[in-house]
Amino acid sequence: MYKETKSRSIVKTISWRILATLTTISLVYIFIGDTTIAFTVGGIEVFLKMLVYFFHERIWDKLNFGRHEIQPFVVWLTGYARSGKSEIGKQLSVMLKEKGLKVEHFDGHSVRDLFPQTGFSRFEVNQHIERVGFLSSKLEKQGVFVIASFLSPYEESREFVRKICKNFVEVYVSTPLEFCEKNDKKGVYAKARKGEIQNFPGINVDYEAPKNPKINVDTSMMTIEQSANKIFNYLKKYI
Amino acid sequence: MYKETKSRSIVKTISWRILATLTTISLVYIFIGDTTIAFTVGGIEVFLKMLVYFFHERIWDKLNFGRHEIQPFVVWLTGYARSGKSEIGKQLSVMLKEKGLKVEHFDGHSVRDLFPQTGFSRFEVNQHIERVGFLSSKLEKQGVFVIASFLSPYEESREFVRKICKNFVEVYVSTPLEFCEKNDKKGVYAKARKGEIQNFPGINVDYEAPKNPKINVDTSMMTIEQSANKIFNYLKKYI
Numbered sequence: 001m002y003k004e005t006k007s008r009s010i011v012k013t014i015s016w017r018i019l020a021t022l023t024t025i026s027l028v029y030i031f032i033g034d035t036t037i038a039f040t041v042g043g044i045e046v047f048l049k050m051l052v053y054f055f056h057e058r059i060w061d062k063l064n065f066g067r068h069e070i071q072p073f074v075v076w077l078t079g080y081a082r083s084g085k086s087e088i089g090k091q092l093s094v095m096l097k098e099k100g101l102k103v104e105h106f107d108g109h110s111v112r113d114l115f116p117q118t119g120f121s122r123f124e125v126n127q128h129i130e131r132v133g134f135l136s137s138k139l140e141k142q143g144v145f146v147i148a149s150f151l152s153p154y155e156e157s158r159e160f161v162r163k164i165c166k167n168f169v170e171v172y173v174s175t176p177l178e179f180c181e182k183n184d185k186k187g188v189y190a191k192a193r194k195g196e197i198q199n200f201p202g203i204n205v206d207y208e209a210p211k212n213p214k215i216n217v218d219t220s221m222m223t224i225e226q227s228a229n230k231i232f233n234y235l236k237k238y239i
Numbered sequence: 240m241y242k243e244t245k246s247r248s249i250v251k252t253i254s255w256r257i258l259a260t261l262t263t264i265s266l267v268y269i270f271i272g273d274t275t276i277a278f279t280v281g282g283i284e285v286f287l288k289m290l291v292y293f294f295h296e297r298i299w300d301k302l303n304f305g306r307h308e309i310q311p312f313v314v315w316l317t318g319y320a321r322s323g324k325s326e327i328g329k330q331l332s333v334m335l336k337e338k339g340l341k342v343e344h345f346d347g348h349s350v351r352d353l354f355p356q357t358g359f360s361r362f363e364v365n366q367h368i369e370r371v372g373f374l375s376s377k378l379e380k381q382g383v384f385v386i387a388s389f390l391s392p393y394e395e396s397r398e399f400v401r402k403i404c405k406n407f408v409e410v411y412v413s414t415p416l417e418f419c420e421k422n423d424k425k426g427v428y429a430k431a432r433k434g435e436i437q438n439f440p441g442i443n444v445d446y447e448a449p450k451n452p453k454i455n456v457d458t459s460m461m462t463i464e465q466s467a468n469k470i471f472n473y474l475k476k477y478i
Contacts (some may be wrong), residue, residue, distance in 0.1 A: 008305020016295055023288055024263060027280050032271065041266050049262055056255055064339065066247020102301065102381050114373060117366065127356065134353060135374045142341050144381045 003078050009057040047189035058098045070101070070239055072145040074136045074165045075231065078152045078210060079173030080202050081188060082180040084219040084227065088173065091228035096145055099239060104139055106132055107149040125206035126157040133161030140165055155208045167238075171231055172213035177202045179220040248296040256289050293337075305417040309340070309478055311384040313375045314406045314470065317391045317449060318412030319441050320427060321419040323466065327412065328388035330467035335384055338478060343378055345371055346388040359438045365396040372400030379404055392440035394447045410470055411452035416441045418459040 021042050029038035075092065077085040077230045086107040104239035111132055112118055118128050129152050136146040143197040152158050180202075181189040201207040215234050217227035264281035268274060314331065316324040325346040332344040350371055353358055357367050362400045368391050375385040391397050419441075420428040431439035440446040454473050456466035 005305040005307055011304065012299055015299075016292070019291055019295060020259070020288060023291060024284065027284055027287070028267065031276055037270055041270055042473060045263065045266055049259060050264070052258055053255070055333075056258060060251055065250065066244040068244055104381065115366070129352070131354065134434065136376060138343060138374060139377060139381060141342065142240060142378060142381065142383045174438060229253055 004057075004061045007120070009054055011059070012057060012230055013050050013053045016053060019167060020049065021046050025126075036097045042164055069143045071167060072101070072140050072143055073167035073169050073235065073238065074148065074161075075169045075171060075235070076097070076136075076138050076152070076158065076161065077147070077149045077171045077173055078158060079175060080177055080180045080207060082184045082186075083153055083173045083175040083202070085149035085151070085173050087224045088171075088217065088219075088227045088231070089147045091126075091224055092231055093147050094237075095228060095232050096147075096239075101239065102110050102144045102146065104136075104144050105147045108138070108151060122199070122205070125152075125162075125199070126154055129154070129157035130160050133157070133164060137164040137166075150208075153200060153205070153207040155210075158210065167234065169211045169215070169231075169235070171215045171217065172210045173219065173227070174209070174216050175219045177207075243300045244298075245297075248293055248300070251296060252289050252292045255286055255292060259288065260285050266379045299343035308382045310406060311340070311379050311382055312406035312408050312474065312477065313379050313385045313387065313400075314408045314410060314474070315375075315391070315397065315400065316386070316388045316410045316412055317397065318414060319416055319419040319446060320390055320439070321425075322412045322414040323389035323463055324390070324412050326463045327410075327456065327458075327466045327470070328386045330463055331470055332386050332465060334471050335386075335474075335478075340478065341383045342386065343375075344386045344388070345375070345382050347390060359436075361393060361438070361444070364391075364438070365393055366401075368393070369399045372396070372403060375400065376403040376405075379406070390440060390446075392444070393444040394450075397449065408454070408470075409449050409452045409476070410447045410454045410456065412458065412466070413448070413455050414458045416446075 017233050024045055025038045025042040029035060032038060073135050075089075077089055079085050087110070089105050089107060093103050096103045109126075115128075118124060129150060132148060132150065136148055137144050158170065162170070182192070188197065188200070189203065191197045192203040195204075197204075215231055217230055219227055222230070259299045260281050264282055266278040267280050271277060314328075316328055318324050325348070328346060330342050332342050335342045350367075354367075357363060368389060369386060371389065375387055378385050397409065401409070423429070427436065427439070428442065430436045431442040435445075436443075438444050452469055458466055458471055461469070
């Protein structure tokens with residue numbers, strides 16, 4: 001909840017008084033033609049009205065009429081490992097924060113590091129995604145813009161999240177598997193091919209691509225920045 | 240993020256203008272002694288200054304100087320089953336909302352209903368509490384007041400939550416076990432005594448009471464309302 005400080009009211013009082021007293025002095029001068037009277041009225045007005053204005057501001061701070069909160073959204077980035085979901089999410093998060101919005105960015109690492117016991121079976125991945133979705137929906141409800149970068153390969157858990165969020169914007173990072181694998185410096189694809197990692201989408205299990213995403217970005221054709229810009233341009237009309 | 244609507248600026252403009260023009264008319268009358276001139280200056284001022292004031296308001300809406308957010312807290316209610324944690328939490332949530340604050344109340348039922356697979360072993364309960372704690376800490380960080388009513392019998396997961404929250408207010412609902420069991424209309428204690436429910440704190444496993452809670456309420460000695468009031472009075476100085 002926002003509250004305005006006394007110093008905001010004081011600075012606003014001064015900036016308004018400069019504007020307003022210049023108007024009063026001009027008006028009185030036009031009617032009376034006497035600069036002494038015009039400046040005397042202006043001079044007294046400065047102090048008297050500043051006092052009145054300050055208390056007028058303090059009373060309005062107690063009223064919530066006309067204060068409205070922008071409806072936020074949950075931007076959900078899904079796609080193969082190493083497709084650039086987290087990087088796009090980070091970039092987008094910076095862009096939204098620059099607009100003065102409240103933003104929270106989650107990705108696989110930031111959440112799994114805190115809950116290392118989470119497994120990778122279809123059931124466990126779905127549960128994990130649903131929990132992150134629940135968290136996202138609660139933040140959205142309270143006015144926070146959420147960006148979630150998760151492989152999230154299974155349709156059913158993405159559907160669960162779509163249902164509990166108010167404004168769910170699904171972004172399909174549709175970079176082809178070959179491109180992701182070629183750019184994999186950490187060697188997770190190699191490990192999956194050797195069978196050292198189980199349930200790896202695209203290698204041991206299918207990645208279920210979104211059927212009707214709101215936005216499509218392919219990082220084999222465009223940079224991280226261009227991808228973030230494409231999403232930002234889509235969102236711009238809502239913020 | 241709060242934004243002020245144009246209609247707020249318009250109504251504020253009018254309320255200010257009434258106050259200010261009455262001041263101007265009085266001032267001009269005192270100096271000139273001529274009601275016609277006083278009212279003419281006042282009349283023109285009304286329209287001219289309203290225009291200037293409106294744009295002054297619109298510009299200030301773009302500036303965040305002096306807009307501050309109240310630092311929220313996470314109120315964590317822990318205690319035996321049927322001790323009244325959820326009821327106190329609900330009551331407290333209403334009281335905080337009446338102050339115009341953003342509030343989220345979680346309890347065992349509301350969260351477990353969505354994630355029915357969560358088990359009741361020490362490990363699973365701790366994981367569950369830690370996840371709710373993570374959710375609470377993210378909401379707190381974004382300016383939301385969180386009330387969490389969970390049995391949360393184990394010290395280590397309450398400690399985990401305390402560490403990740405900024406303002407963690409632990410409330411020990413210290414109602415004695417016998418009183419809780421006597422008031423248990425759902426018969427969960429009876430089931431636990433028969434061994435139909437495992438890991439039931441107070442019956443099959445220990446409840447680890449908080450060592451240093453910020454607030455203590457005992458619903459065998461005070462009503463739900465009195466308990467909520469006691470917590471609210473403690474929090475009042477921070478809001």
